[in-house]
Structures are given as structure tokens and as C-alpha cells.
Amino acid sequence: MVSSVGVVPRCAVHPEEEAGATCQRCGAFTCDRCATWVMGVLYCATCAARPEVNYLEVFRQERWGQRDANAWTVGSVSLLLVGLAGLAVYLEAWRLVPLLLGAAGVGAAFFLGEWWARPGLVLTPVVGGLWATSLYGPGALVVAFLMFISSLQIFLDTRTRLFFCVDVSEKDLRRLWNLQVNNPLARHALSAGVASVAFPLMVPLALVLGFLGLRAVDANARPPIGRKGQALAGIALGLGAIALWGLVLWRPVVQAVFDRLFSDWP
Incomplete structure (x- = not known):
């Protein structure tokens, strides 16, 4: 890579090395040793290590080996199984006791x-x-099959794999990041919007969270802030709930006024 004046660009960190690329964040020249690809974008080593750039790796490290909701659920079920085993002993259902205690032991080890x-x-x-x-x-x-489906879902869950320090793909990690981290205001706006259909007191919350979540959307930020659709859905549901509950609550009032005004007409 040679400039227009014939000067060969050098790596900003290793001046003895010719630069083969430029960092997409800071524009610094980088050699092959320094060039680092993060989620399909080339950076210098310094920028690649920044948490806002390699945010998925930061997210992975935060949850690596950390007990998650699945582990707490399995642990709670294990305690329940121990209690059921005690009840089986009390009822003298001896053949059921090893089954319950064995399952509880596996659950405790999982936790x-x-x-x-x-x-x-x-x-x-x-x-x-x-x-x-x-x-x-x-x-x-039937009961065993339902338990098998639940256990398989926990086994495959990205959170479980991170808890057990099992490598996960970038696609799965990004999906979990989107679910747990990306623009929570928009996510909560959608939940409040759905709730407002049944509970009108949730309408202001749905609208406020929806507008705040929509304002926060920035696809060019690092990390990107998305969930525009969920923010809009929360706003739409909130406005729809206003219309719905307006008809439900005000129709009797309007009808009563109408009847009073025109009751004397022939």
C-alpha cells in the first residue's frame, strides 16, 4: 500500500512493518500482526480491545461461569424433589424414593x-x-416426556452453555445479547403495551417507555441500539388501549347524556 507521494505507510505500533490496512474506528495504519477482525470489521489492536467495540466478548465474559435463571430453576426443583422424597418416605412409597432423590442429586449437581x-x-x-x-x-x-422437553431446552439454552463454560457461536451470543441488553426500554414498552389492553393504568407507562425506547434507537452506535419495532408496537398498543377503554368507559356516559337530551322529543 503506497501513498501518492511514494511514501510507504507504516504500522502505528510497529514502525518497522508496512501497514496492510487501516482501523475502521480510529483510522490508524495497522500491520498484519495488529489487524484484528471483530464481528466482520477490521480494527487495530487497541480499538478491538475496547468494550464498546467488542461488546459481545464483554457480554460473554460477564456471563462466563455465572449461575443463570435456569440453574436457579433447576436448584429449586431439586429442593422440591427432596421434599417429595420425604413425603414418599412418610407414605411408605419406598420404590419412589430412589427415583426422586436421584433426580434431586442431578439437579443439585447442575446448580x-x-x-x-x-x-x-x-x-x-x-x-x-x-x-x-x-x-x-x-x-x-407423559410426565417424563414433558420433563425431557424442558430439560432439553435448558441443555441447549445459551445461558446454560455460558454457565458451564461451553463455547457458543457469535450468532447465539448476539441473540442473547439482543434479548437481555439491547434497548430494554423498547422491550418493556412492548410488555407495558400488551398489559395496557387489559389494564388501562399501564397506558402512560407504555407510551413513555415507547417514546424513550424509540428515541434511543441508533443502528450506527457501538454497540448498536435497536428494537425500533418493539418501541413502535408499545406506542401503538398504548394508543389502541386508550381508544378501546375510551369506548368502554365513556360509551355509557355518552349514551346517558344522549338519552337525557332527546328523551322529551316526540
């Missing part, structure tokens, strides 16, 4: 982050379902 408990969570309803079927008949398979 503690033991690596084997993640696949074990999926296998537990399979083994437990076969065991329960042999004891209580085919009806137990």
Missing part, C-alpha cells in the same frame, strides 16, 4: 456447575420415565 450434570439433566427424565413406567404404567411416560 453447582458440575460438567456431567448438564447431559445428566437430559438423561434423568429418560431413565426416570422408564423406571416410573415399570412401576406405575404407561401414564408416567
